[in-house]
Amino acid sequence: MCSDSAKQGAHVAPLSSKAASGRRLWSRPWGYPESFALTVSIAAGGFTAEWLTGPPPLAYLAWPFNLFLALGLIAFISLFRLFRDRRAVRFVTSAPMSVALMVGLGSLSLIMGFLPQAPVPYQLPENPAASVRLGLDHLTSSWPLALLYLCLLISLGATFLVRFSSKRLIFLANHLGLWLLLLAAGLGAADRQREIMTVYEGGLEWRTQRNDGRTAEMPLAIRLKSFDIEEYPAKLAVIDHKTGRPVAEGGRMALWQLDPVEPNGRLLDYDLEMLEFLPGAIPIGDSYVKAIAGAQVQAAKLKVKNLKTGRTIEGWLSAGESFRPPKPLNLGGQRLLAMTRPEPRRFVSQVKVYTQEGREFESTIEVNKPLKAGSWLIYQRSYDTEAGRSSEWSGFELVKDPWLPLAQAGFILWALGSAGLIIKGRGRHR
Amino acid sequence: MSWSWHDYLGPISVILWLLGAYLALKNRKSALYLIASGTLVSLIFIIGLWLRLERPPMRTMGETRLWYSFFLSTAGLMAFRHWKYSWLLAFTSVLACIFALINLLKPEIHSRSLMPALQSIYFVPHVTMYMLSYAVLAASAVGSFIQLRNIKVKGKADKALYDFIDNVVCVGLGFLMLGLITGAVWAKEAWGHYWSWDPKETWALITLAAFLIYLHLRLSSVRDVSPTLVLLVPPIGLILLMVTWIGVSYLPSAAGSVHVY
Numbered sequence: 157m158c159s160d161s162a163k164q165g166a167h168v169a170p171l172s173s174k175a176a177s178g179r180r181l182w183s184r185p186w187g188y189p190e191s192f193a194l195t196v197s198i199a200a201g202g203f204t205a206e207w208l209t210g211p212p213p214l215a216y217l218a219w220p221f222n223l224f225l226a227l228g229l230i231a232f233i234s235l236f237r238l239f240r241d242r243r244a245v246r247f248v249t250s251a252p253m254s255v256a257l258m259v260g261l262g263s264l265s266l267i268m269g270f271l272p273q274a275p276v277p278y279q280l281p282e283n284p285a286a287s288v289r290l291g292l293d294h295l296t297s298s299w300p301l302a303l304l305y306l307c308l309l310i311s312l313g314a315t316f317l318v319r320f321s322s323k324r325l326i327f328l329a330n331h332l333g334l335w336l337l338l339l340a341a342g343l344g345a346a347d348r349q350r351e352i353m354t355v356y357e358g359g360l361e362w363r364t365q366r367n368d369g370r371t372a373e374m375p376l377a378i379r380l381k382s383f384d385i386e387e388y389p390a391k392l393a394v395i396d397h398k399t400g401r402p403v404a405e406g407g408r409m410a411l412w413q414l415d416p417v418e419p420n421g422r423l424l425d426y427d428l429e430m431l432e433f434l435p436g437a438i439p440i441g442d443s444y445v446k447a448i449a450g451a452q453v454q455a456a457k458l459k460v461k462n463l464k465t466g467r468t469i470e471g472w473l474s475a476g477e478s479f480r481p482p483k484p485l486n487l488g489g490q491r492l493l494a495m496t497r498p499e500p501r502r503f504v505s506q507v508k509v510y511t512q513e514g515r516e517f518e519s520t521i522e523v524n525k526p527l528k529a530g531s532w533l534i535y536q537r538s539y540d541t542e543a544g545r546s547s548e549w550s551g552f553e554l555v556k557d558p559w560l561p562l563a564q565a566g567f568i569l570w571a572l573g574s575a576g577l578i579i580k581g582r583g584r585h586r
Numbered sequence: 587m588s589w590s591w592h593d594y595l596g597p598i599s600v601i602l603w604l605l606g607a608y609l610a611l612k613n614r615k616s617a618l619y620l621i622a623s624g625t626l627v628s629l630i631f632i633i634g635l636w637l638r639l640e641r642p643p644m645r646t647m648g649e650t651r652l653w654y655s656f657f658l659s660t661a662g663l664m665a666f667r668h669w670k671y672s673w674l675l676a677f678t679s680v681l682a683c684i685f686a687l688i689n690l691l692k693p694e695i696h697s698r699s700l701m702p703a704l705q706s707i708y709f710v711p712h713v714t715m716y717m718l719s720y721a722v723l724a725a726s727a728v729g730s731f732i733q734l735r736n737i738k739v740k741g742k743a744d745k746a747l748y749d750f751i752d753n754v755v756c757v758g759l760g761f762l763m764l765g766l767i768t769g770a771v772w773a774k775e776a777w778g779h780y781w782s783w784d785p786k787e788t789w790a791l792i793t794l795a796a797f798l799i800y801l802h803l804r805l806s807s808v809r810d811v812s813p814t815l816v817l818l819v820p821p822i823g824l825i826l827l828m829v830t831w832i833g834v835s836y837l838p839s840a841a842g843s844v845h846v847y
Contacts, residue, residue: 187810251805258802262795269788269829272839296783330763341781350778502702523702524776535778555778563780571767578760579664581753 186247191256198307199260202300206291210280212302218346219558226343229309236314249315257308264304268295305342309335326576333570337563344559351554352537355380355507364554374554376529381506381518383539383550387435387498389414390454390475394424397490411496414456425463426487431470432457439480443472451546453480454498460487477544503536505550521552532556587634589648595631596690599624600683603659607679610672618666621679625659628686632656650710651689655682658714665757674757677721681714708772712765719761720827723797726754727824730817743813752804755820759797766790785840789830796823 181189205212217225236245247253271292278294291298316331351364355378362377391411393402402409405424412423419430436452437444444455455474461467467488475495476482484494505521509529521527527534538551557563602624609617632652635643643649662678665671729751736744769787770780781787800819803811834840 188806251802252810255799255802258795258799262792262799265788265792265795268783268839269785269792269834270837270839273783348779500702502705524706526775526778533778535776553778557779560774567767567771567780571764574760574763574767576760577756577763578661581756582749 185243186252187250188252188256190247191250191252192259194253195256195260195304195307198303199264199300202298202303203290205299205303207289209299211278211291211294211297212299214297214302215277215346217343222343222346226339229313229339233310233313233317237317237320240318245314245318248311249318253311254315257304257311260304261301261308264295264301267292305338309338309342312338326573326580328573329569329576330573333566333568333573335566337566337570340559340563340566344557344562347558349554349556353378353552353554354549355505355552356549357381357383360510374532375512376532377510378534378552379508379510380550381508383506383547384502384504385500385539385545385547386502386504387454387545388501389416389433389435390456390495390498392423392428392458392473393494393496394426394487395484395492395494397492402494403491414495423493426493427461427463429459430456431459437474439472439474439483444474451477451479453477453545454495455483456495458485458493460485460493462487462489477546478542479546503539503550505536505552507534509534521550526555531558587631587638589635591634592631592689595627596686599627599631599655600686600690602627603679603683603686607676607683610666610676610679613672617672617675618663621659621675622663624679624682625656625663628652628656628659628682648689650707651685654710654714655685655689658682658685673725674722678718681718685710703776706772706776708768708775712768712772715761715765715768716831719758719765720831722754722758722761723820723827724824726751726758726797726820729754730820734814734817737813737817751817751820752801755797755800759794759801762790762794762797766794785837786830786834788839789826789834793823793826793830796826 179189181193236248239245273296274294276294276297278297281288287293291300295301312331312335316328316335320328351366351372351374353361353364353374355361357380360377360379362374363371364374365371391413393409393411395401396403403424404410410424412421412428414430414433415421416430416433421428434444434446434455436447437455438447438450438452439455443457453474453476455472457470457472459468459470469485469487471485472483473485473493473495474480474483475497482494484492487493503523506518507521507527508516508518509527510516511530513530519527521534521536523536526536533555535553535555536550537553540547540549602620606617606619606621606624609620632643635649635652643652658678659682662675662682665678666675729747733743733747733751736742736747769790773782774780796819800816800823803816803819829837
């Protein structure tokens, strides 16, 4: 992967201060000092532009202008291939330039890594503080990042073209893959759309809500047939009547996991046996029965033996929900056995989707399983957490990214290149 | 071949892999045959289960773990054939054992209380790749320290050690990038976009940049870049990596991160 590195090294100005003494900046051939000087200047220019004009108007970079920019960029980079013997081209595609750009972008990322960043799209507040004017709270959409990103696209793309050789497949896959991904992620940003839609059970919706309170109409409509939450079996805890707190053991809250397959167990000084388990139940008197439909809670019937006193009791437990009080089991001796709030296993929205072209189809939408409808992907986003399982609405996020195929191609190439690096390692020895 | 067969075939793989890992560390050639046999046994079970289920066994967490045990040991064998690093062979075999053991002891541990966002086929590879890269890149930092000492004490770098560090960084970077890619693809499926500048993502990018910088610095000759400076990059990278892995949760920027658990 680095066969011409030694050659390249011979032409490069040094990075170590000792070796650099006696050499003046900008004397040819350019190397590390010039690469870093250039990168710092570009970043400084970016911060100045940010201070003077505010964040770059990235929204203008929408289709088809980003396409023109991408094509212009490719044409520009192709010139590098044509003039690949020129010193300037060698400089742009050199290891020092790539190192300097990576240090520059890495430094901006470090700032982002420490300082919380404002959400995108960014709105500059009135009377911003100096750090805000410099863009430190919104670096992802700031001039310095945009300029260094553009430099990286040029340097990376030019390096790929100038050093193109069918013998260096791993180098090609890694550099082209990353370049395609950066192009799609950056230039495609203005074309990406994210919309939030709330649909009530039984209802039909085609409008989305934006942050500023306005609504937008989508080219598709969603009917929510039902929204369900499946829960994991809950855990049980012993509560102290006096403190109202769970009893701890060894510094941690003592819990017993309900498990339909393993009904016997022990919690603190109690032998527990689960006699019945109902994932969806409704209360009738002091007991619970299986729910057929409608609002329901998890319930379990337990047999509890106090190992100290030998006393055995039996009864139903439920964690309750907003509309149903919890049902603990009194263990005597100022103690209660209580069910903790069950954790969700799945959120499922049963939907029917209607597209503008007149197509309609039924499907389910879950976390991690978005639904594709034309050029949109529909994601499960939220529900009424107050109501829990009886939530009457489901929140969806609709995402459209026309540049996704390019990003996917980039990911595939990059992954192949990464696998190549693992298998081949450093390649030829120098 | 149903899951119950795993109670018999699983331990056979585990024993073969563990014995192989031990012998690999002792530099015995028989290690290769033992590990290859363990891998073959796991492959036979996967094919048997596939035929029985009439679908690829990739749906549940337990099923994906079967694949990762198999892939890990295969990757270890392939890497060994090329690089002859017996510690890498031992490492992948032990990791394959861990996944096989989880399947033996708690076949459906993830069916309990695994939040919906984590229930993804990318969960295991994403974490595996990162764990692999963390382990391998740690070795590069150790190598760098030894080399720095060589330069300081002996006044001369060890060429073979440079080759080792460079190779290890390449392998570690490969896994690091695959971890990032699987994470990005997963993010697209779970949250709608492959990159959202989540603090964990930002720090993973910083770590990646550090090791990429090392590789690109190594392209220049010793006269142009001070070797001490270059050799300091992997240890710095390891510190950044620790921040990514463990430290991010404690930073002010991490409020609202999807990676804090």
